[in-house]
Amino acid sequence: MSVPTSPRLHANPPFLSAARRRTRVDFLPYLLFLPALLAIGAVLFYPVVQAILISLRAYYLPKVATSGTPFIGLANYRAISEAPEFWHALLFNAVYTVGSVVGLYVLSLLVAMLLNDEFRGRGLFRALVIVPWAVPYVVAALTWIWIFDIQFGVLNSVLLRTGVIEKAVPWLLSPNWAKFSVILSTIWKQFPFAAIMLLAGLQGIPRELYEAADVDGASALGRFRYVTLPGLHNVSLLVILLSGIQIFKLFTVIYLLTAGGPGHATETLVVQTYLEAFSTFDMGRASAIGVVTLVITLVFSFLLIRFGYREEAKT
Amino acid sequence: MRGRTRSRRGPTIARTFRIALLAVVTGLLLFPFYWTLLTSLQPRGAIYKTHPSLLPEAFRWQSYLEIFQLRPFDLWLQNSLLIAAGTTALSMALGIPAAYSLARFAYQGKRSLGMVVLITQMLPASLIVVPIYLAFLRFGLLESKIGVILAHASMTLPYAIWMLRGFFETIPMEVLEAAMVDGCSRLRAMLRISLPLAVPGIVGAGLYVFETSWNEYLFARTFISRGENMVVSVGISTFIGEYTVFWHQIMAAAVISALPAFIIFFVFQRFLVQGLSSGAVKG
């Protein structure tokens, strides 16, 4: 093998940019993507379009038989913008997402760094960390409800017995405590995935960089700041983006723990969507809230990717 | 050389401290699960106490037997396993090429494609379940494992693609270019070079898909009603009766339902942290 024959080789990334070098379109990347796109589209395309269309109609199930589903334009959107619960849900959704993602990230980073050590039995620890994630949502919720129970829960019991608190804390029954409890349970349930990703990311940081830092006399903190964190930049972004999207629309945890209560305190947009659809039977309004959720998530994802993503530095 | 675990770095004291810290953190994190386990061992009347004991007071193992006797729990485990495995296979088969496409090529609409798949995930599940139900009804996909696999794959593919893309991007260009110099076609370069190097990413994404499918509740319960296709995540909630909750049974079921996922993870976790095969790239 001697002379490289492929004209598509560059020294600089992207190395397979056929479009610039050749006149005809390179189909391979599209072909690679096509099956996945088809699979996703086949299942989700119709529902996504449906949701948008329904949000523009009056679709209150008990009245459909008599009045049908007339087109009402943006009336549903106007109605929800006038409802204080909607804005409250929006605000709490933001708080919930940010709180959970930040907590989850810090915890995952800590756990990933601890797991990065080489010692006997680390395989077991790595597998143990997955347990919160491996437990089905229903079970996790029941266990947490049990732990948080105001009268029979072990959390209050321990805190009372050790004198940390004097009166039982209404973990799920007072608006503010419920918000906290819901965030805590979410972090617990969702962090393993992030920890695994960060661990794999830590694996990808070249050892030479740490050795170079040592040579330069860096402290442990210095190593962390100048080697670990930058090395984890893209993985961290990925973790924050994916868990952010997931948590923003995470329904099961909140619904099972508090059903959006007490009152409307822990209602997020998705919980409200569910309640509008399955409790109030107003599909039109539910779809409107759903579309709003989609738009918000979209904007944030776009911003995050646009301004956060860095091309991987090549050695 | 990349990514070996930092073994024997720093003084042993620091390392012992780190391991101890890990043990403590893990212990705290696993407490809720410990509590689940504890509750599953209690006899029926002992559940409601203002100051429950932190240590097991009873070892009533019968709950674990009861759940298999009272329900076709083994069938549920089997179904969940089949569906999760099917979803993982499908998501990996479709996701790997798609992720590779996003990571290693530059072409028109690349960014949009990446965003489009992610956008499909931004609608609340509770909203799309009804239209999907309708579509599945029309195509005869209800009451079948295939339908659930398809639904789960549509939920997990976008995340899998983005995760895999991230890992594909960390593979240095030089490796692929070296292969191309040696006369590899692009596809062969992908298959023979990139994939093996991305094993940690692939395993990670695969585990994510498996876990998500295993735990998924909403679609499974909506698309399946007949007993023969029932899965664990939905079946467990049948222990929550109309008038009473069979706590010790539900907790026993919980412990068992977490096991397969845990075991699979335990088996595969070493691939997650395996470094690149030595000698792939020179310095």
Added chain:
Amino acid sequence: MMPRRLTAILLVLLVGLAIAPGAALAAKTALRMGTWQADDPAFGPFYKEAIAAFQKANPDLEIVLEHSPSAAYWDKLLTQIATKNAPDIMKFAGYNFHEYVAMNALEALDGFLAKTDILRRFYPVQKSFPVVDGKAYAVILMQRGTAVYYNMRMLQEAGLAIPKDLKQLAEAAKKLTKKRGAETVQYGLGLRTDPKHQDVQEYTLLFALAYGSHWSANGKWVLTDPKVIQGVQFAKDLYDAGVSPLSAQPNLLRELFWQEKLAMQIDGPWYYAQIEKGNPKMLKDVGSFLLPTAGGGGAVSTGGPMNLIGVSSNSKFKAEAWKFIEFISQSEWQRKFADASFNVPGMKGALSAEFLKANPWFGTFQEAIDVAEQIPPPGFETKFSPFRKTMNGALGDIFILGKPVQETLKAAQGELEKLATR
């Protein structure tokens, strides 16, 4: 000259085509039936037996059971109704009946009913038959009437008689609450106050009724009516006095009662089976009485049809689906239902004499059915689900967060009045 393989294939096809119509004729019609009770220890076996017997009597019909866990059943049913794929035989709860009728989910059964004597044998039309605009849309599977179970031994030991008015009830509840240090070892009266659980407004309604008012009257919400306020305040004062576990879910209260840690529990006939399973020894100490009116001299209860069975409007086999309903409405099966589940079915007098003799206190529940008021607020039946959420939220605020009764009820009324605009 055709290749042999092709001939073989054609032959198979021809034979297949010949058999197929015959096969179609012999095939059974599959009727889908939705249920959340297939795993229930009381109802499960009953339906299994009934279905088997029905299929034997009707060899051309087959019933396919579609089971969902209790919590998931309702959302699923709604999805099915919305997509016109509801099971042929629909089982559902009394609360949602009017909503389903409004959604056109149920088929009117008057034609079928006219050919049977069900109307004669079952509970009186006005009180219990789900009738809307003069048409009957379902048949009752199970009636409900709530009354107070009490532990006779505990009452005797405390020297108390059965409360005859609310004041006596409050005194009894407080007297029967025993503490040991900071921990309560015996509770006086179980109050359902967990705002997440659907029962809260239903059981608090009893106290409003005791003072003389439902949540609505004459087509208007009356949450700020003094009678309603007094009723809720009564429950709240008892809660504050510690007679009930904090934020109690029904499961908790039920367990406590049969563990003999709770003196009085308000519940329905279905609770009997649980006591029997949990602690059969205490059955001899179980008594019951109807909740008295505030001033005494009367009794209140909440009830109406609890479980109903009907034919979905999208069914392609309506007549066949009706056959099953007719089948289990026969006296023999109604009695079997009562025996299997210790619940009151749609038919009058289904409970056997022996059972009533062995459990005389069960008679209270029969009486309760006669006095029972419906649970969905009169005039607002089609808004029951959103009403329930708002009301439970408001009551949760009152009980758990200690918000003032009058203001909270006023705010709730405001929210409820907005519902009418949908």
